[in-house]
Every structure is written in structure tokens, then in C-alpha cells.
Amino acid sequence: MNSAPFRLAPLDATHDRTKFNSTSEPLDRYLREHVTQDVRRRVVACFVALAEGHRIAGYYTLASASLLLADLPASTGKKLPRYPTVPAVRMGRLAVDQGFRGQGLGGALLADALDRAARSEIAAYALMVDGKDEAAVAFYRHHGFIALPDSPLTLFLPLATALSARKTDNKAR
Numbered sequence: 001m002n003s004a005p006f007r008l009a010p011l012d013a014t015h016d017r018t019k020f021n022s023t024s025e026p027l028d029r030y031l032r033e034h035v036t037q038d039v040r041r042r043v044v045a046c047f048v049a050l051a052e053g054h055r056i057a058g059y060y061t062l063a064s065a066s067l068l069l070a071d072l073p074a075s076t077g078k079k080l081p082r083y084p085t086v087p088a089v090r091m092g093r094l095a096v097d098q099g100f101r102g103q104g105l106g107g108a109l110l111a112d113a114l115d116r117a118a119r120s121e122i123a124a125y126a127l128m129v130d131g132k133d134e135a136a137v138a139f140y141r142h143h144g145f146i147a148l149p150d151s152p153l154t155l156f157l158p159l160a161t162a163l164s165a166r167k168t169d170n171k172a173r
């Protein structure tokens, strides 16, 4: 991420959701109209990147989830216990306002989501995402996510892999 002064924080009522424009109407409408209710009902947590005070430059949501062991690539599944499901954290939505694209903010939000999932005391094997289209899938693959063999729009990244990549990056600095 560049030196742009983004501040990452849990969404709260002081943040301005009205101007957010990711060019994806469903993602914008969700932030404007639905997310606060979902947070209140504890079905998602929402984190935002703030620019210029309270203006939202990007956001993502997290919730607990599970992956079916049978849906994972065989090479991954064979290293896991033989339970039917594997615990995961789902990043249900990720969007960056078009005015803040290409500055590393999407990558920074993804790294923040991986950190939060990995730091939780509740174990999860992977962060999973549902890419809304080919461009989203390409973004996640660029960041090391692996597609499920039979559902290519659903991708996962083992949290152990993300943590060891982070350690290697930190050592290289």
C-alpha cells in the first residue's frame, strides 16, 4: 500500500456511507442500506478504510463459515482431518471506491481481513471468498487464493499459508 492516509476501523455510525461508489451497484447498495442491520444481527462484521476523515474509501465483511471437505482440492483435503466440514471465515464482500483504486487499498483490505481471521482465538482453516465475476477471481488468484475445483468462483486461502507469506515478506524488508 502507498502512503495514502487510510485508516482501517470497524464500521460505525459516524462513517459516511452515502458517497461510496465502487461501480458495483449491489456492493454500494449493500453498504448504504443493509450492512448496519446485518452487523446489528451479528451475521457479519464490517471493516472500512477511511479517507479524509469519515469518508469510506473501501470496505469488507467477515463472517464465520465452513467449507465441505469434499469440495476442496484432493491435495488439500488429504492433509486435513476426516470431518465433513472445515472451519473457515468468509469475506462476503470487498469493494474499493473507484476514486481510490490502484493504490494498493484492495490488497491492504485483504491483508487486514487475513490478519483478523488469523488472530482470532476461534480456529479457522482458511479465508474463503465468492468472486462475483472473472475480474474478482483474477484479483484473488493474484493474491494466492485457490479456486474450488467444482465451483471456480469460490476461492480459499489457508490462513497458515497467509501467515507464513507475511513472515517471509517482513523478513525481506
Ligand SMILES: CC(C)(COP(=O)(O)OP(=O)(O)OC[C@H]1O[C@@H](n2cnc3c(N)ncnc32)[C@H](O)[C@@H]1OP(=O)(O)O)[C@@H](O)C(=O)NCCC(=O)NCCS
Residues within 6 Å of the ligand: 022, 024, 027, 093, 094, 095, 096, 097, 100, 101, 102, 103, 104, 105, 106, 107, 108, 130, 131, 132, 133, 135, 136, 137, 138, 139, 140, 142
Ligand atoms: C477488486 C478491487 C477490490 C481491487 O482494489 P484496488 O484497490 O484497485 O486493488 P489494489 O490496488 O490493492 O491491487 C493490489 C494488487 O492486485 C492487483 N489487481 C487488482 N485488480 C486485479 C484484478 N482484477 N485481477 C488481477 N490482479 C488485480 C493489482 O495489480 C495489485 O498487484 P501488485 O500488488 O502485485 O501491484 C477493486 O477493483 C473493486 O472494488 N472492484 C469492484 C468490486 C469487486 O470486484 N470486489 C471483489 C470481490 S466480489
